[in-house]
Amino acid sequence: MVTAGQSEELVINRILKGDKSAFSILVKKYQDYVFTLVLRFTNNREDAEEIAQDVFVKAYRSLADFRGDSKFSTWIFTITRTTCLSFLRKKKLDTISLDNERTGLQIGNLESGFGANGIEQKSKHMMLNNAISMLSADDSQVLNLFYQGDQSLDEIGKIMRLDPNTVKVKLYRARQRLKDKMEKHFSHELREIYMG
């Protein structure tokens, strides 16, 4: 029996030896990370769930190709990104650009969300997630990979097929854009955060 406490390497070996059930440990460990990354691309939970499932199926089927020369998380996040890109190409979701910021729809959502209960009742978490969802898919993915995915600039470079210096610039710009969004849409809350 493989438990959640066992090392990834051991879990992977068990799967490769035919213990299919051990794969559920990897799914449970990474499902939120993968789902969040995908959601940053699609902005649609149903699509995100479908793509995220596809990511895990691909990971399972090509697990023998994982040589352990990178972290498993870097490997699965690379599959996540390529799966997202091919999904977007297939669906031709022109409205979801990798480079362009998403403003109209998100601002509409914000207004409807805040209208009923008042902006004061919204948590900082909601505010930040809303601000992140206004960024381009690329910006929000860089932030997610760096802060939640615990990936270094080199690792993000591998995932996004970019030079680490380019990733550094992207990360800098993404944080600046996030700050701008928050200053524009949540200036009151931001002031409270800055004041501690």
Next chain:
Amino acid sequence: MSCVKYIWVRGNKKLLQEIIFKKDTMDQEMEILIWDFIDGRTGSQEKDFVIKQIAEDPLWKACYLQQLGIHDMLKKVELEMPSLRFSKNIMEGNC
């Protein structure tokens, strides 16, 4: 986005533009250096320089506190969760 937004040069638009450009570039360099410091990517000399600037220059201090606030918040962003059946679907359906 610049930390210094207000510069006043009376009656000289071109000079004002040049100063704003230079100031923006300097601000950008400062912001990048501060991000490097927060991310732990500065060498020892750079680190000492940033610490000194933050201690002595109110502009540096303000920028540092602002960026640290964003950094701390980003660390606390919660992940989105798929439906409860997500892992079951994968294990039952395709693996």
